[in-house]
Amino acid sequence: MLFPENIGEYLSIDEVSLSQGELYTFVTNKNGKGKKGTLVASIKGTKSKDIVNILEKLPLESRCKVKEVTLDMAKNMESAVKQSFPCSTLVIDRFHVVKLAIDAIQHLRISYRWEELDKENKAIDKAKKQGKKYTAIELENGDTPKQLLARCRYILSKKAYSWTATQAQRAKLLFKHYPLLEKAYKHILEFRNIYELHSKSYAEAKLLTWIDKTEKLQMKEFNAVAYTIKYNLEKILNFFNNRNTNANAESFNSKIKLFRANLRGVTDTQFFLFRLYKLFA
DSSP: OBOGGGOOSEEEEEEEEEETTEEEEEEEEGGGTTSTTOEEEEEESOOHHHHHHHHTTSOHHHHTTOOEEEEOSOHHHHHHHHHHOTTOEEEEOHHHHHHHHHHHHHHHHHHHHHHHHHHHHHHHHHHHHTTOOOOOOOOTTSOOHHHHHHHTHHHHHSOGGGOOHHHHHHHHHHHHHOHHHHHHHHHHHHHHHHTTOOOHHHHHHHHHHHHHHHHHHTOHHHHHHHHHHHHTHHHHHTHHHHOOOSHHHHHHHHHHHHHHHHTTSOSOHHHHHHHHHHHHO
């Protein structure tokens, strides 16, 4: 479904699951601010060809008025935007890029947790064979190593100023016992701080330095992050033109999910979409 009257200079494109994994692609106007006039198009599926077939029904003149489209790193979305809005600049959403880096450190944390679980299982087995009662190792705050690693998930995804006193204590313990995690955390902070810069050229220099440093760190968890940033560098740097993100698209998706939850699922997709159109188109 198309709503040509809602097209604007700054758009977002994203996918959302309506029911049982059934995906739809939504194109939204940032100026709509999640209200009436936000929805530009809703397209069943996420195939580039299907998206283009619908969006190309809009006059080329209208599509060429679009200056910027914010999206995630999905290649199907990138291809669809390039074909549908040929005059636009593509901007990879900063939150998706940051999440990629955070996922890397979480992968490292989880690998340590599996190691601790393995150590604990071996210690339990050894105690049984010796006819002894197994007592878990406790750290200074009362956590066992596996508990510490499990409870630090939030800590590693946030900046230190947002930690509570308990979380700060836990972080201190974590970094004491797993120094590589501290090294990785500081490396991610360095990356996240690049997004606070306002000069595109300075941000580019900082990103290239960060990529180079990542390669020298020899931490396999970050290799894919460095490669992805390098490959998508231009589209990532386009963020610094207007500092636009996909926040409006994510907000729109959240409203859809809340709407879906209130209805206890989507049993009639067409009626559900009809109600969305009434609210946001």
